[in-house]
Amino acid sequence: MRRLPDRGRVDHDQRVAFSWDGRAVEGLRGDTLASALLASGVLVLGSSVLMSRPRGIVGDGVTDPHAFAQVGAGDRTEPLMRMHEVEAHDGLVAESRLHQGILPTGPDPDRFEKRHAHADVVVAGAGPAGLAAALAAAEQGARVILADDHPQLGGSLLGEELLLDDRPAHEWARHVEDALRAHPDVLVLPRTTVVNVGDQGAVALVERVSEHVAPEHRHGRALRRLWQVRTRELVVATGATERSLVFADNDRPGVMLAGGVRGLLHRYGLVPERCVVFTANDSAYRTAIDLVGAGVEVPCVVDVRPDPTGPLAERARALGIAVRAASAVIGTDGDAEGALAGVRVVALDGGAEEVVACDVLAVSGGWDPLMDLHHHVGGRARWDAERLCFVPDGTVPGVHLAGSAAGVFGTEACRRDGHLVGLVAAEATGHGSAADGPDAPAARDAAEAPPADFVVTPGTDPVHAFVDQHRDVTIAGVERALGSGIRHVEHLKRYTLVGTGTEQGRTAKVNAGRMAADRFALPFAEVGVSNARPPAQPVTFGALAGRALGERFDPVRTTSIHPWHVAHGAVFEDVGQWKRPWYFPQAGEDMDAAVLRECRAVREGVGMMDASTLGKIDVKGADAGEFLDRLYTGVMSTLKPGRARYGVMCKADGMVMDDGVVLRLAEDRFLATTTTGGAAGVLDWMEDFLQTEWPDLDVWLTSVTEQWATVAIVGPKAREVMAALAPQLDVRQDAFKFMQLEEAVVAGIEARVARISFSGELAFEISVPMTWGLALWEAVFAAGQPFGITPYGTESMHVLRAEKGYFIVGQETDGTVTPLDLGLDWMVADKEFVGRRSLRRSDMLRDDRKQLVGILPAERLPEGAQLVDDADFEIPVPMIGHVTSSYDSAALGRPFGLALVRRGRDRIGETIYAPLQHGTVAVEIVDPVLFDQEGARRDG
């Protein structure tokens, strides 16, 4: 297309240089990628995805089915960028990739961010209706956010040559924008698209903050910003989109939408050499009139209507434009590149085809209100047989439609409608009265003649006539789908892919539905169109993620001892959000070697570990004991202050939920410990029962997990280390028994010391306020030096407890395992507790349930390995169990594990098998307690 030097809203004196498919291209400031390419003579953008047909720019807006490009270099590259939104700028790098983009492989060098905001009224779209609505609501005192996807406010006013109050319409738009920006309670967001409307006024907007400048000019600004706005009212003023007509070779580059051709003229000063107009309504006459006004040759307007007599048609005729009534375009001819060279016109009552040469054909099949945001909240639409489009059928509370999105056509009518809707929205938020508000401006738009109900030119070659150009769906394709028995538009969509393109088939969906209605002789109102789903425009994942990437993706929890672990080379394991030392490798050690060394140290000398991450819940109140009795399978109320007891709790279905030691600190105070990962869930569970089932109990729950650091000293020499640290504490067995706790000064720090063991060894757990954790740890490490104290991590802890047959929630249990399955019959007291009734449901009483056993396999098995009865088996073979834990044991000098096996406890001594990829391994079933079965070691 050709650029006129005195037209358009571009800056003709400011050139920008960018790259397209590797070659240098120039545009003007104010151009989009699409307009700059058209001005540079790039008409063919590439080939369609299925049929490899040349395709070009069709319109001037984001409903264009082909205007997608790969934009940005290196790791900044982004696929399927909307070319009518991408602003031409110095340094822009873009390439032709219509329908299939490429994703960058590295991390995104750009930053995205999120903002939250509240509003009384959000207005989506800043055309005549949106601007009027925003101004009216703001003048009534409402807090308003006005968003529009263009850099300049004005919407259709910028793409047309229109008058408002007898002045150029874009001047009115500028005047309203100035008034809105001067308002303290109005936020104007250009380059911003409302992409989703959710419940209770949750509106998501994506703002293009800095993508319209080259990376080196972004100066740390985000590329895009996701706004999450909670608004009381939403005004949808998103306008209408033009649909095409269907005839052979209607996909040629040069076949455009009539409104798009006007937009290219008025926004960018771009015109064709010779333009034919093909229409079923009055609006396209504006294209002919405006082009002739700009000195462009318009050989004819082809109008399917028998007698076009509206004021626009009369004006066209007065300008000397030939109007071919009752005629249609039936096909097009191309040049060597495949671009448009001429159109073939037929009279609808028969007669020969006539070829009219042209480089652009401006088509208008009608206008569809853009109601996506109304549909997002369940708003309905109905077919209007006079306006020949879907219009809103009622509204959803809090969501208003205004202007052409509501089916109101005509610029002044849209402005008037927007004003009235703005007043209503403001009133709904308690600002002013719509009835007593400022008078609405008059609407004096000239009446238009009725449009014609027309989709396909009769006699068209169905194989080359496109219904959905983006998806390469032809008449023949739609016919094939309908012929195969498809009746519903949602099925038609999925079978043909019509309307599933990146641009959501906005120029195609209505036509496809109407073809289905014709075929089955159904009223179109019954057939409808496929549903619009959020988001209204594609949103990059980066915008959704915002800054929650990498280390900011999720909070990281560390204990106060963590810096020591890092300094001493710990390898960490993630347990929930916690970082826990997994093992502490020494020079040259791999994980297995480190774990064997750590375990041996604990069994033969002394080890130390950071147990601070265990969940800790302070349970206080006169009824605290009773409360715990109702939740744990055991009895806690009989504990004496200064004593501790191990406990298990079940869900209502009787399955093990969590476990831990409960310490009684005082008559009315307990400290319940939980697993590291289960702490939050257990507190929620306790609160739930306390608040909703037993509100009469005098109990108060407080999470104190992060208030206490705990260091465990474990092993035969633990007593010596403890004595060195706390000279005043009597650590002799008679004075300080297993499951006893003492207040003591340890290394100069007031501490709580408990004799709790998760390894079977003599152990002291010392708890101090979290801030003192590192000081305590260093003191323990120093005091333990004469005894060779060895820090160990979670892996060694797991091996040590498995040697003793202690289960771990989430490893031996998976939500299908009861305390009885684990052999904890002795812990299930004869009293009511949550889940108890489930333990005698018939399924729990089956005698072939899986039970926890120890295993001695011939080689170390992978955890999760399935177990079978026979070494020689044919698939399928019944699985009788699976391995839950599997380690090499320093103490046993061999591999061992824990497993859940059907009737396992009755089968101790038997051999079963683990079929692995490299062969079948024999596995002996043994008692789960493999080490120190008498329990002689826990007292040292």
Add this chain to the structure above:
Amino acid sequence: MFQIRCPYCGPRDEPEFKYGGQAHVAYPADPEALSDEEWARFLFFRDNSKGRYAERWNHAAGCRRWFNVVRDTGTHELVGSYRVGEQPEAAR
């Protein structure tokens, strides 16, 4: 994303809350007196109806209080919230 009214704190965004299923399903007073079938009905059966539905929510990232909400499962309208111990009629 819902905006839920906590009866103690006021309206807050949904991520602050945890869902707790159907409201007014009490843990049976005497579970041992129930048949397997009655107990299973308590454990596993909940209404899944279209229309107004009373359900439990916990203001987990706020005051940690459990309360009830009446929600229309057909329209997602949040009719109102009310405290534990109150009946759905108290929703506001």
